[in-house]
Amino acid sequence: MADRIYDRTPKQDGYRMPAEYERQKQIWMCWPERTDVWRDGARPAQQAYVEVAKAIRRFEPVTMLVNARQYDHARATLPPEIRVVEMSMNDAWARDTGPVFLINDAGELRACDFEFNAWGGLTDGLFFPWDLDDRLARKICELEMIDSYRTDGFVLEGGSFHVDGEGTVLTTEMCLLSKGRNPQLTKEQIECKLRVYLNAEKVIWLKDGIDPEETNGHIDDVACFVRPGEVVCLNEENPNSPFYQASQNALHQLSQEKDAKGRSLKVHRLCCPKEPIRLPQDYVIDNTETAKKRSTSDICIASYVNFLIVNGGLIVPQYDDENDALAIKQLQEVFPDRQVVGVHTREIVYGGGNIHCITQQQPEGISKENKERGKNYDE
Amino acid sequence: MADRIYDRTPKQDGYRMPAEYERQKQIWMCWPERTDVWRDGARPAQQAYVEVAKAIRRFEPVTMLVNARQYDHARATLPPEIRVVEMSMNDAWARDTGPVFLINDAGELRACDFEFNAWGGLTDGLFFPWDLDDRLARKICELEMIDSYRTDGFVLEGGSFHVDGEGTVLTTEMCLLSKGRNPQLTKEQIECKLRVYLNAEKVIWLKDGIDPEETNGHIDDVACFVRPGEVVCLNEENPNSPFYQASQNALHQLSQEKDAKGRSLKVHRLCCPKEPIRLPQDYVIDNTETAKKRSTSDICIASYVNFLIVNGGLIVPQYDDENDALAIKQLQEVFPDRQVVGVHTREIVYGGGNIHCITQQQPEGISKENKERGKNYDE
Numbered sequence: 001m002a003d004r005i006y007d008r009t010p011k012q013d014g015y016r017m018p019a020e021y022e023r024q025k026q027i028w029m030c031w032p033e034r035t036d037v038w039r040d041g042a043r044p045a046q047q048a049y050v051e052v053a054k055a056i057r058r059f060e061p062v063t064m065l066v067n068a069r070q071y072d073h074a075r076a077t078l079p080p081e082i083r084v085v086e087m088s089m090n091d092a093w094a095r096d097t098g099p100v101f102l103i104n105d106a107g108e109l110r111a112c113d114f115e116f117n118a119w120g121g122l123t124d125g126l127f128f129p130w131d132l133d134d135r136l137a138r139k140i141c142e143l144e145m146i147d148s149y150r151t152d153g154f155v156l157e158g159g160s161f162h163v164d165g166e167g168t169v170l171t172t173e174m175c176l177l178s179k180g181r182n183p184q185l186t187k188e189q190i191e192c193k194l195r196v197y198l199n200a201e202k203v204i205w206l207k208d209g210i211d212p213e214e215t216n217g218h219i220d221d222v223a224c225f226v227r228p229g230e231v232v233c234l235n236e237e238n239p240n241s242p243f244y245q246a247s248q249n250a251l252h253q254l255s256q257e258k259d260a261k262g263r264s265l266k267v268h269r270l271c272c273p274k275e276p277i278r279l280p281q282d283y284v285i286d287n288t289e290t291a292k293k294r295s296t297s298d299i300c301i302a303s304y305v306n307f308l309i310v311n312g313g314l315i316v317p318q319y320d321d322e323n324d325a326l327a328i329k330q331l332q333e334v335f336p337d338r339q340v341v342g343v344h345t346r347e348i349v350y351g352g353g354n355i356h357c358i359t360q361q362q363p364e365g366i367s368k369e370n371k372e373r374g375k376n377y378d379e
Numbered sequence: 380m381a382d383r384i385y386d387r388t389p390k391q392d393g394y395r396m397p398a399e400y401e402r403q404k405q406i407w408m409c410w411p412e413r414t415d416v417w418r419d420g421a422r423p424a425q426q427a428y429v430e431v432a433k434a435i436r437r438f439e440p441v442t443m444l445v446n447a448r449q450y451d452h453a454r455a456t457l458p459p460e461i462r463v464v465e466m467s468m469n470d471a472w473a474r475d476t477g478p479v480f481l482i483n484d485a486g487e488l489r490a491c492d493f494e495f496n497a498w499g500g501l502t503d504g505l506f507f508p509w510d511l512d513d514r515l516a517r518k519i520c521e522l523e524m525i526d527s528y529r530t531d532g533f534v535l536e537g538g539s540f541h542v543d544g545e546g547t548v549l550t551t552e553m554c555l556l557s558k559g560r561n562p563q564l565t566k567e568q569i570e571c572k573l574r575v576y577l578n579a580e581k582v583i584w585l586k587d588g589i590d591p592e593e594t595n596g597h598i599d600d601v602a603c604f605v606r607p608g609e610v611v612c613l614n615e616e617n618p619n620s621p622f623y624q625a626s627q628n629a630l631h632q633l634s635q636e637k638d639a640k641g642r643s644l645k646v647h648r649l650c651c652p653k654e655p656i657r658l659p660q661d662y663v664i665d666n667t668e669t670a671k672k673r674s675t676s677d678i679c680i681a682s683y684v685n686f687l688i689v690n691g692g693l694i695v696p697q698y699d700d701e702n703d704a705l706a707i708k709q710l711q712e713v714f715p716d717r718q719v720v721g722v723h724t725r726e727i728v729y730g731g732g733n734i735h736c737i738t739q740q741q742p743e744g745i746s747k748e749n750k751e752r753g754k755n756y757d758e
Contacts, residue, residue, distance in 0.1 A: 058757040068467040088447040
């Protein structure tokens with residue numbers, strides 16, 4: 001019951017992407033299982049995903065999507081209040097493979113289904129093939145009976161941009177101008193796509209993210225909106241950290257930026273883990289030709305910025321690091337009206353992402369299913 | 380968010396199976412694809428399923444479940460107003476593999492998830508394995524967030540019984556006492572299961588169905604309730620027909636039966652196709668060891684009784700037979716307030732079933748998802 005829209009854009013139709021802090025209906029997640037991405041049969045990662053899901057479920061409903069062969073296991077492992085739905089996938093990153101939901105002034109929902117190519121396709125993507133993940137957004141929209149805009153020929157992941165819900169987009173050049181995504185498009189053309197698909201007026205381009213080799217610098221490890229006119233930004237003060245330069249550049253630039261409404265941004269600084277997080281010495285994943293290799297000498301991309309905003313709450317990564325409590329404290333000050341809940345996510349970090357990367361919020365709104373109830377049938 | 384209930388029964392909890400003529404929310408169907416059941420790559424059967432789905436969709440919503448590998452094809456083949464949802468299955472018989480939905484006096488929904496063994500398991504079942512089909516009801520309940528009663532150790536298919544919604548069950552001994560289902564249970568024990576799981580007071584046992592070799596005599600090719608106190612029954616008047624004896628016995632017995640409320644049943648006679656329907660001479664299906672073989676000398680199980688009642692309508696099999704119009708006319712007289720719509724279903728009959736076998740109605744009612752909206756979360 002969900003239509004696919006190829007020839008129009010959300011901007012034309014009056015739909016916009018709401019900010020994460022607007023009212024949500026539920027959170028979508030995808031169950032991790034591939035043993036060439038997640039160590040030890042994906043069990044430790046699954047346990048971390050379960051803890052994230054349980055933390056979110058304190059605030060709102062959660063649907064966990066799972067490949068058929070893991071359905072029984074996921075259903076038995078998750079608490080009964082988490083909904084489990086079969087869906088075939090290549091990996092488990094709902095932020096980047098799920099739909100980007102949109103809303104109009106009447107409260108009706110639609111979504112963007114951006115082309116997905118595993119963060120760089122055959123150029124520098126992280127696994128092959130990615131066909132099932134590219135279909136995920138469409139299947140979720142179909143399940144929820146929400147019409148979607150499909151952008152064949154325009155690659156974009158949900159983790160590569162943030163919006164304030166009032167016309168401003170935040171992103172990085174490192175990611176959106178990467179060779180593996182849309183090399184045929186100029187920066188101006190890409191900005192135009194963001195404007196029409198997210199229905200925005202202004203795009204703030206940071207230069208770099210902190211993970212050039214993974215997502216090519218997704219913004220969601222660096223900075224995000226916390227309310228209109230205000231952002232949180234990673235503050236790495238240790239000049240020896242590989243994140244130092246990107247963090248300091250972002251802080252500097254954001255403090256001088258104005259948003260679409262002309263407001264100067266208020267920038268809240270958020271600490272980094274004190275100690276760099278590395279893969280454990282006994283870390284092993286299956287050695288396949290189709291997924292990125294990892295080395296125990298790599299520094300993991302562990303940022304407290306990769307939190308998720310939910311109704312009344314905030315779900316924040318924790319690493320058993322000295323700065324865990326400080327991060328919670330800083331975020332509680334930024335979000336005085338939300339409960340801040342920490343979840344240990346090292347095992348998710350080992351796979352290349354974090355809480356924001358593995359979740360996708362669906363705003364409260366009217367789907368076609370809601371409308372369906374009022375439709376006149378032949379009787 | 381859906382619980383599994385093992386230690387209680389619907390009767391204990393005040394849930395009953397509503398009759399098919401009570402108000403429905405939607406119809407569930409499963410996309411056919413196996414080439415050892417359906418000829419020519421399942422394409423002709425798929426087309427017939429599409430026509431059935433379209434006919435139902437005139438009256439109410441339809442969800443088509445489909446295996447992952449056929450998702451794109453099914454989505455492209457079905458009209459956009461039919462919802463398509465990925466789900467892994469062994470074959471395509473939602474009546475027998477889907478949940479049997481229940482309702483209580485407050486309008487809340489639950490379901491029975493009876494054990495399924497492909498119509499006879501290793502004794503005389505129609506294919507092997509059947510593990511995915513046995514999980515189907517659970518997955519649908521999970522999707523809809525409806526709690527379900529699971530009956531491990533009690534095998535039952537939705538096509539093997541009908542209810543009047545007021546305490547009466549109609550079934551056949553041929554099927555329910557077959558060796559391939561519950562040989563460890565006596566007739567009295569099986570009747571007790573029907574009473575507690577469907578919440579009924581009286582079980583009317585017909586002796587035989589008309590397809591001993593397929594479903595072992597499902598009732599839904601022979602007779603069904605059309606409203607409380609009234610049934611439609613197959614009327615095969617040709618003594619040379621293999622259906623003659625079962626049909627006449629059923630007519631005779633039903634005309635002498637009383638329902639749970641003590642009403643004598645009013646029996647409406649429904650004609651049979653004039654000509655026996657056989658597999659076409661060029662009929663070929665893949666020859667595997669895991670599914671029942673078919674022969675072009677077999678007479679197909681083609682009954683007009685295998686119709687589906689929907690909100691305001693009736694979806695009735697048609698065979699390009701001389702009696703097609705008569706069947707429509709007879710059913711229109713029985714259901715004067717419903718639109719009677721015929722759909723050509725020979726290709727479904729070739730696979731062993733018909734419209735009722737490939738559909739499962741979900742009554743209007745309150746699921747946990749509805750309730751969820753009112754739940755208090757941590758905020």
